[in-house]
Amino acid sequence: MYFTTPGSTRRLARSLVFLLVPALALVISTPLWASLDKLEQLHDPVQKGLAIAHETERRDAGFGDYVVEAEMILMQNDQVLSEREFFSKVLEISGDGDHSVNVFRSPRDVEGTAILIHSHGLKPDDQWLYLPAIKRVKRISTRSKSGPFVGSEFAYEDISTWQPEKYGYRFLKSDRVDDVDCFLVENTPLYEDSGYSKLHEWVDKTIFRPRRIDYFDRKGDLLKTLRFEDYRQYQGQWWRPGRMIMTNHQTGRVTQLLWKDYQFATGLTEADLAQSKLNRLQ
Amino acid sequence: MECPIKPKPRTCPLLATIGVALLAALLSYGVGAASPDLELGVEYQFFPQKAAAGRDNYSADQYAYASLGWDQYFADQRWLVEFDGYLGWDRHDENRQRADLRTLALSYYADRFDVKIGFATEFWGVTESRHLVDILNQTSVADNIDEEVKLGQPMLKWQTHQDWGNLQLFWLPGFRERVFAAPGARLNPALPIDASRSRYASGAEDKHQDVALRYAHTLGAWDLGLAYFRGTSREPLLDPKFNAAGELVLSPYYEQIEQTSLDLQRTGAGLLLKLEAIQRHGSRQGSYHALVSGFEFTQVGVFGSAMDLGYIAEYLYDQRGEQATTTFQNDLFLGLRLAANNIAQTSLLLGVYHDRKTSGQALRLELNTRLRDDLVLELEGQAFRNLADTDLLHGFRNDDYLRASLKFYF
Numbered sequence: 001m002y003f004t005t006p007g008s009t010r011r012l013a014r015s016l017v018f019l020l021v022p023a024l025a026l027v028i029s030t031p032l033w034a035s036l037d038k039l040e041q042l043h044d045p046v047q048k049g050l051a052i053a054h055e056t057e058r059r060d061a062g063f064g065d066y067v068v069e070a071e072m073i074l075m076q077n078d079q080v081l082s083e084r085e086f087f088s089k090v091l092e093i094s095g096d097g098d099h100s101v102n103v104f105r106s107p108r109d110v111e112g113t114a115i116l117i118h119s120h121g122l123k124p125d126d127q128w129l130y131l132p133a134i135k136r137v138k139r140i141s142t143r144s145k146s147g148p149f150v151g152s153e154f155a156y157e158d159i160s161t162w163q164p165e166k167y168g169y170r171f172l173k174s175d176r177v178d179d180v181d182c183f184l185v186e187n188t189p190l191y192e193d194s195g196y197s198k199l200h201e202w203v204d205k206t207i208f209r210p211r212r213i214d215y216f217d218r219k220g221d222l223l224k225t226l227r228f229e230d231y232r233q234y235q236g237q238w239w240r241p242g243r244m245i246m247t248n249h250q251t252g253r254v255t256q257l258l259w260k261d262y263q264f265a266t267g268l269t270e271a272d273l274a275q276s277k278l279n280r281l282q
Numbered sequence: 283m284e285c286p287i288k289p290k291p292r293t294c295p296l297l298a299t300i301g302v303a304l305l306a307a308l309l310s311y312g313v314g315a316a317s318p319d320l321e322l323g324v325e326y327q328f329f330p331q332k333a334a335a336g337r338d339n340y341s342a343d344q345y346a347y348a349s350l351g352w353d354q355y356f357a358d359q360r361w362l363v364e365f366d367g368y369l370g371w372d373r374h375d376e377n378r379q380r381a382d383l384r385t386l387a388l389s390y391y392a393d394r395f396d397v398k399i400g401f402a403t404e405f406w407g408v409t410e411s412r413h414l415v416d417i418l419n420q421t422s423v424a425d426n427i428d429e430e431v432k433l434g435q436p437m438l439k440w441q442t443h444q445d446w447g448n449l450q451l452f453w454l455p456g457f458r459e460r461v462f463a464a465p466g467a468r469l470n471p472a473l474p475i476d477a478s479r480s481r482y483a484s485g486a487e488d489k490h491q492d493v494a495l496r497y498a499h500t501l502g503a504w505d506l507g508l509a510y511f512r513g514t515s516r517e518p519l520l521d522p523k524f525n526a527a528g529e530l531v532l533s534p535y536y537e538q539i540e541q542t543s544l545d546l547q548r549t550g551a552g553l554l555l556k557l558e559a560i561q562r563h564g565s566r567q568g569s570y571h572a573l574v575s576g577f578e579f580t581q582v583g584v585f586g587s588a589m590d591l592g593y594i595a596e597y598l599y600d601q602r603g604e605q606a607t608t609t610f611q612n613d614l615f616l617g618l619r620l621a622a623n624n625i626a627q628t629s630l631l632l633g634v635y636h637d638r639k640t641s642g643q644a645l646r647l648e649l650n651t652r653l654r655d656d657l658v659l660e661l662e663g664q665a666f667r668n669l670a671d672t673d674l675l676h677g678f679r680n681d682d683y684l685r686a687s688l689k690f691y692f
Contacts, residue, residue, distance in 0.1 A: 108691030
C-alpha cells in the first residue's frame with residue numbers, strides 16, 4: 001500500500017475521529033425512553049435485573065470526581081443522640097472501583113481523622129486510617145464491612161461505592177416509591193463478609209438511581225430501610241441525593257445522612273487520594 | 283486562664299516568641315481563617331501502693347493541661363501553617379509542668395514534592411507494643427511511660443511522591459533531651475535521673491545536625507518502609523554518677539549513632555503481619571540489632587454484636603540482652619483490643635508484656651469512650667509483677683497506677 005504514508009495515516013485517523021465523535025454523541029444522547037423501553041421488554045428476571053444494574057452504571061459513568069460535605073445525625077425516638085460531620089472526596093477509576101476518602105470535622109476528638117478507601121469490586125478493598133493526634137497512618141484490614149460506620153446505622157458496606165459485579169440481581173416487579181415509578185430488584189451480595197442475605201432495591205425508572213433499599217440480615221429478616229430523598233442533578237448529568245435516612249427496624253434507631261455542597265470536576269487526581277497525602281486532606 | 287506555670291529552662295523563649303508572633307499573624311489574617319481548636323484536660327492518677335523508699339509518698343496525683351491547635355492553608359492550599367501549643371501543670375512532678383511547642387511549621391506543597399520547615403512530629407512504624415523504628419521525635423516519659431508522648435522536633439523535611447514510592451529527606455538541626463519524671467516523683471528508675479548532668483558524645487552537644495532518609499512504598503498487600511538516621515540518639519544511656527551533693531544519680535549520655543531500619547506490614551482479610559527491625563552502629567555497646575514482630579487478628583461482630591475483637595501478639599528482641607537500654611530485650615506482648623462500634627466509639631485495650639527470662643510482667647489497660655460529642659473519658663492502668671532487681675522497670679515496682687482523664691473540646 002504505497003499511498004499509506006505516515007501523513008495520510010494521520011489524515012485518515014483524523015477523518016475517522018470526525019466521523020466517530022458525532023456517532024458517539026448520537027449514541028450517548030439516545031433518548032432515555034429507548035433504553036427503558038428495551039429494559040421493559042426483557043422477560044428473564046435475572047437478565048432484567050442485571051440490565052438495570054448495567055444501565056444504572058452506564059448513566060453515572062464518567063462523573064470523574066466530586067467533593068461533598070456530609071452531616072450525620074444519630075437518633076432514637078426523634079431524640080438526637082450524636083452528630084458527626086465529615087467531607088468526602090470521590091474519584092472515579094476506570095477499570096476498577098472508586099477511590100474515596102472521608103475526613104471527619106466532628107466530633108472534635110476525631111477531627112482530622114481520615115479513612116481512605118481504594119475499592120476493588122469483588123476483591124478486598126485497600127483501606128488506610130489517618131490518626132492526626134499521633135500523626136500515624138495505619139493500613140487497616142477491610143474485613144469489617146458489616147460493622148457500623150462511626151456508630152451509626154450505616155454499615156461500612158452501605159456507604160462503600162457500588163459496583164455492578166458486587167451483587168447478583170433478580171428483577172422482582174415494577175413498583176412505586178412516593179409516586180415515583182421504580183424497578184424493584186433483589187440484590188444478593190457476592191463479596192465476602194457481608195452482613196446481609198439480600199437487599200431489595202427500588203431503582204427510579206427515570207433517573208436510574210435508588211429511591212429505597214431494604215436490607216435483610218443473614219437470617220433473612222428485615223433489618224433496615226434506607227430512603228433517598230431530595231435528588232438533584234449536577235452538571236446536567238449526575239444525580240445525587242441530598243438526604244439519606246436509614247431506619248433500623250430491629251433497634252428503632254435512625255441515622256440521617258445529609259449531603260450538601262456537591263462539587264463535580266474539581267480536578268482531583270489519583271495522587272491526591274494516596275496514603276502519603278492523608279495528612280493534608282483538608 | 284491564669285497559668286500557674288513557672289518558666290522552665292527547657293521552655294525556649296525564642297520559640298514561644300515566634301509562636302505568639304505567628305498566632306498574631308494568623309489572627310490578623312482575619313476572614314477565611316480556620317478557627318483554633320482548644321482542648322482542656324484534667325487527669326487524676328491513683329497509686330494503690332506505698333512509694334519506694336526515697337520517693338515522695340503520694341497516693342494520688344493531679345494533672346491539667348491546655349492545648350491549642352491551629353492549621354491554616356493559604357494561596358490555593360499551596361501553603362500551610364500548623365500550630366500546636368501545649369501547657370501542662372502537675373501537682374507532684376515538676377517535669378510535667380511545662381509549655382511546649384509540639385508543632386509550629388510552615389509547609390509548601392508542589393505537585394510532586396512538598397517541603398516543611400519548623401517544629402513537627404513524624405511517626406514511622408507499624409507495630410503496637412513498641413515503636414522501634416520511630417526515631418525522629420524525642421519522648422516525654424514523664425507524661426507517659428508508654429513512650430507515646432512526643433516533643434516537637436526542629437526539622438527541614440522534603441518529600442516526593444512518585445510511582446516508585448514516597449521518598450523523604452530530613453535535616454534535623456537541633457536536639458531535645460528526653461523528659462524523665464522529676465527526681466522524687468513516682469515512676470522513676472531505681473536511681474534519680476539528673477538531667478542537668480546530661481552529656482553528649484558529640485562536641486556540638488545538642489547543636490549536632492542530624493540527617494535522616496526514608497523510603498516507603500505500597501505493593502499490593504505489602505507496605506514497606508526503609509529508613510536511615512545519623513545523629514544524636516534520642517534514647518540516652520543512663521550512667522551512674524555522683525552529683526555535687528555526693529548522691530548517686532543517673533546521668534543521661536547521648537551517643538552519636540547510625541541506624542538503618544525496616545518496617546513491613548502485610549494486610550490480609552482480618553490478619554495483619556508486622557515487623558520492625560533496626561541495626562544500630564556507633565553505640566559504645568557495639569553494633570546491635572533489635573526487632574519487634576507479630577500479628578494482629580481481628581474477629582468482627584463478636585458475641586453476636588457489632589463489636590470487633592482483635593488479638594495482638596508481638597515478640598520484642600534486642601541483641602544486647604541484659605545490657606539493653608530497653609526492658610524489651612526478650613519479651614512477648616499479648617493483647618486484646620475491643621472496638622465496641624457504638625455511638626461513644628468505646629475502645630478497650632488489655633495487654634501484657636512478659637519477660638521470657640525473668641518472668642517479669644507489665645500489664646496495661648486503656649479504655650477510651652466519648653461521654654458527649656465534646657467530652658472524652660480515658661482510663662489507663664498499669665501494673666508490674668515479678669520485676670527482678672536487674673530489670674530496668676525495677677524502679678516502677680511500687681508504682682502500679684490507674685489514671686482517669688477527661689478531655690474537653692471547645
